[in-house]
Amino acid sequence: MGLRGPGAKPKGKRAAANDNRRETLPWEAEGLSRLERVIAFIEDMPVTQGKFAGTKMKLRDWQVDEFLAPIYAEDENGRRPVRTAALSMGRKNGKTGLSAALACCHIVGPEAEDRGEVYFCAMDKAQAAKAWAECKAMLEGHAELSERVNIIRFSKEIEVLDGQGKGSVLKALSADADSKLGLSPSFVLCDEIGYWPKRDLFDAMDSALGARDEPLIVAISTQAKDDTHFFSEMIDYGLKIRDGEIEDPSFHLAFFAAGPLDDPWDPATWHKANPALGDFLSMEQVERMAMQAQRIPSKEADFRNKLLNQRIDGTVRFIAAREWNDCNLGPIDDKALEGRECFGALDLSAARDLTCFLLVFPEEDGRFTVLPRFFLPEFDIEGKSDTDRVPYNVWARQPDARLTLLPGKVIDPALVAEYIADETARFDIRAIAYDRWRIEDLNRELDKLSVTLPLVPFGQGYKDMSPAVDVLEVTVAQQKLNHGGNPLMRMCASNAVVTQDPAGARKLDKSKASGRIDGIVALAMALKTAQAHEEEGLPACLLAA
Known part of the structure; x- marks a missing residue:
């Protein structure tokens, strides 16, 4: 009693229909390795839809070699080191079938543990229901396994009644629901995580894995559209491991994507992101989509993101992601910059929004090193992260992000003034460009500290900002900038858009941007101030005035 529930099929009828049940299942054969048991299980699962429906799954070499083999490899103690795995490739490469088979493997197959908790997580309720339905169809289509499970449709649950x-x-x-707390997952599969609206569900699952002996969380998805999404951070982390920059045996990435310089219309490029192309992904279908994307500009970004697995959202940005990323020339040590000449800019925000104080340091080779500092109120930082859809709460714990959370519900100008005053003692700041808006509050606090700063007003209209936009654009294009990969600067760069007046002058427009751009506005002002000082050989404060 209690195991059945509404929507469950009568056991008797199902058992009578399965007269060809085997006593020993393929993955139960003696002498198999852990990986071989997983492969045997998956290849015994039925294909439930598509042109191969009615047959059993057949894993391809790339699925085994690039994805499954590293995940289920064991160390010298017979344990699986990998705890987090990611698989990213173009759409329609068999992700759903592989995902469902893996989930089944961990609930009722060779990777199952008694009283385990397996969660199939998706973007929204509809996608979660679709993913669950694939698991349900696989188990119902398997003669032996269908007898061991109880399927409860109304709550989208599958229970194991006996056996392993x-x-x-x-x-x-679904990721659009509230975070799930109090869980103890043994296996979590995150479907199309690159399109989840927020990271709460992933973080809740990831933090709950510690209660199990060998937990595993797997993310399978096409790339997110921008660098700030948490799945983009996972991929970047995995690529660093692959390139030998980081050593972390607990993380594995299998990544199939076109390169940024590859010809998007070349079939060889399509194969890079779609290992199943010409197999269970139709070449004719991809050719049709490519032809439309070539002829209809609005379709190109979608084709490159979903078929070529490139991180691109189709919005025309002021700074291309590739150009910005090329300006990450290595980590920045602020202690090594102490005493150096520099130029600053201050972009003050409304009481609850992002404030940025930024310094640029001229280098002998003509480049500039960028040292930003961002401020946000500490109150409800989780809600702020949800609203802006960026992980402020995570960045605040990362020193390299240089985000300071100030106590209270609003930004206290006194605390910002104290920070800037401290920086003037560390660095040789020749000028600090500022937007006149709200500067009176800061000046009042500076007066209390008896601190005089080389503050220089910098207009935000087309006349004053257009030269600054030009300098920023050229500096980035020529890679004369080292931002050190700061995530908030990357966010601001990806959001930045410019508007143009009838005379052709340009400015960075916060009202048109898709998100915060404070860091880029400050960078443009600082670079222009530094350039003016260099060109005229006069104090920047006199020039800007």
Whole structure:
């Protein structure tokens, strides 16, 4: 009693229909390695839709070699080191079938543990229901496994009644719901995580893995559209591991994508992001989509993101992501910059928004080193992260992000003034360009500290900002900038858009931007102030005045 529930099929009828049940299943054969058991299980699962429906799954070499083999490899103690795995490739490469088979493997197959908790997580309720339905169809189509599970449709759950994994449950959850707390997952599969609206569900699952002996969380998705999405951070982390920059045996990335310089219309490029192309992904379909993307500009970005697995959202930005990333010339040590000549800019925000104080340091080779500092109120930083859809709460814990959370619900200008005053003692700041808006509050606090700063007013209209926009654009294009990969600066760069007046003058426009651009506005002002000082050989404060 209690195991069945509304929507469950009568066991008797199902058992009578399965007269060809095997006593020993393929993955139960003796002498198999852990990986071989997983492969045997997946290849015994039925294909439930598409042109191969009615047959059993057949894993391709790339699925095994690039994805499964590294995940289920064991160390010298017979344990699986990998705890987090990501697979990213173009759409329609068999992600759904592989995802469902893996979830089944961890609830009722060789990777199952008694009273395990398996969660199939998707972007929204509809996608979660679709993913769950694929698991359900696979188990119902398997003669032996269908007898061991109880499928409860109304709550999207699957329970294991006996055998390996007895007492385990598989549930479908959606990322658009509230975070799930109090769970103890043994296996989590995140479907199309690159399109999740927020990271709460992933973080809740990831933080709950510690209660299990060998937990595993797997993310399978096409790339997110921008650098600030948390799945983009996962991919970047995995690429650093692959390139030997970081050593982390607990993380594995299998990545199939076209390169930034590849010809998007070349079939060889399509194959890079789509290992199943010409197999269970139709070449004819991809050719049709490519032809339309070539002829209809609005379709190109979608084709490159979903088919070529490139990180591109189709919005025309002021700074191309590739150009900005090329200006990450290595880590920045602020202690090594102490005493150096520099030029600053201050972009003050409304009481609750992002404030940026930024310094640029001229280098002998003509480049500039960028040292920003961002401020936000500490109150409800989680809500602020949700509203802006960027992980301020995570960045605040990362020293390299240079984000300071100030106590209270609003930004206290006194605290910002104290920080700037401290910086003037560390660096040789020749000028600090500022927007006149709200500067009176800061000046009042500076007077209290008896601090005099080389503050220089900098207009925000087309007349004053257009030369600054030009300098910023050229500096980035010529890679004469080192921002050190600061994530908030990257966010601001990806959001930045410019507007143009009838005379052709340009300015960075916060009202048109898709998100915060304070760091880029400050950078433009600082670079222009530094350039004016260099060109005229006069104090920047006199020039800007």
